[in-house]
Amino acid sequence: MNRTGKFSSRVSPWSWIPTLYIAEGLPYFAVNTLTVIMYFNMGVSLKEMAFFTGWLYLPWVIKPFWSPFVDLFHTKRSWVITMQFLIGIAMAAVAFLLSTSFFFATTLACFWLMAFFSATHDIAADGFYMLELSQHDQAAFVGVRSTFYRIASIAGQGGLVMLAGYLEQSTENIPFAWGIVFVILAVFFLFVSLYHKRFMPEPDTDRPIKDVSASNVLEDFLKTFVSFFKKPDIITALLFMLLYRFPEALCIKLVQPFMVATRSDGGLGLTTSQVGFINGTVGVVALLLGGIVGGVAISRGGLKKWLWPMALSLTLPCIFYCLLAMWQPEDLILISTAVFVEQFGYGFGFSAYMLYLIYFSRGECQTSHYSFCTAFMALGMMIPGMAAGWLHSVADNFRFFTSSVPQGYVNFFWIVVLSSIVTLSVCGIIKINPAFGKNTKQPQNE
Secondary structure: OOOOOOOOOOOOHHHOHHHHHHHHHHHHHHHHHHHHHHHHHOOOOHHHHHHHHHHHHHHHHOHHHHHHHHOOOOOHHHHHHHHHHHHHHHHHHHHHHOOOOOHHHHHHHHHHHHHHHHHHHHHHHHHHHHHHOOHHHHHHHHHHHHHHHHHHHHHHHHHHHHHHHHHHHHHOOHHHHHHHHHHHHHHHHHHHHHHHHHHOOOOOOOOOOOOOOHHHHHHHHHHHHHHHHOOOOHHHHHHHHHHOOHHHHHHHHHHHHHHHOOHHHOOOOOOHHHHHHHHHHHHHHHHHHHHHHHHHHHHHHOHHHHHHHHHHHHHHHHHHHHHHHHHOOOOHHHHHHHHHHHHHHHHHHHHHHHHHHHHHHOOOOHHHHHHHHHHHHHHHHHHHHHHHHHHHHHHOOOOOOOOOOOHHHHHHHHHHHHOHHHHHHHHOOOOOOOOOOOOOOOOOOO
16 A cells, blocks of 8 residues: 555455465464374374473463564565465475375474464564555455465365375375375475465555664564553463463363274274364354354453353363263264354354453553563463373373273363363453443443
8 A cells, every 4th residue: 555545566455364364264273273183193202292382382472572573674475475475385395295204293393383474474464464555445355364274274274184094094095195185285385385475465565664763663673562461460461361261271272182092092083084183164143143142242241250150161161071071972963063153152152352451451552462462372272282282191181981982082071171170260360341341432441
């Protein structure tokens, strides 16, 4: 966008926003979703899988610490294109290394680099979006960017997993099957980097910050960082950010392995393709619907009114996984229904969490403070997820139910349900203005 407010290169936002936000979503889901089921299918233990893939969240946790420096070097457009190219190279490396005997360590290294490139791409892509579009166009296309990010979610958690499952069955070669998936992703990212080099506009405002040194940026960042920790009620807010999603953070690492594990190991014995369909279509649709309903509910009653119902909605549906583990049903419709209810409840309950981050970030330095909040959000998912595999191995040693079903998953999911106490506890200690979130013209500041 040039200074006159017109598109400097006369490039329609439709020519780059859809591909940009598909490219933003795919690496995230590849790193945090595909790795879980891929490593499990390739024989990596639950304990190792959960612990080491949990570390892959780290670049999103520490993203706010290097985001200010993206403004100092090159343009955001060049950052976007370069990161997409590097993500493609990392995808290709994963595809090549999966068939080796040392695949676990080497592909983990590639995924960590991929996560770092993806987090940097997020910074640059969102910054470019705000630079290129006017405030009116930003509002007009916010639904478009969200839609194509969700398409990436469906492709990453559904379509690609289903493809891998089909190839696993048809070739009986798991490394080859997943290698094909990552070759496809590599080709896509190499193509999209070239596509954006040709079709992404070059706004006049997209240039490195001049007359500002790295030390100045670091000094400003530290001031903002300190001001974040001086906000009122910071301790209770941090506890809420870290622990509200504690049950889901435990659960999410083992749900897919539970579904594909053999029935003799306490799982549901589903194929990889079936898991891709359930999580990538049924689960994503339920999550979206839950989020929409949650947003409408808060707009009518306010965040404080809906906090407790949403917390219960986020936590209690986890009991469906307990029942699935105990009964091990074979009916795909029944399993899909359980996942739909759980994901709808999660989407509904997650609405309160995201709005609280906005609520707590208000005031001076709102954008920077919100990025710190999202970092703690990622940390709250990272640490419990790393411990999930160990917790399952401990739970497997106890027998609380008179059943021939192996107890590892049963006990683990009951522990997840009991951990709901953590979520409810942090809901009881935060302070929220009753007017916040309501669709009203009355002031919402305390």
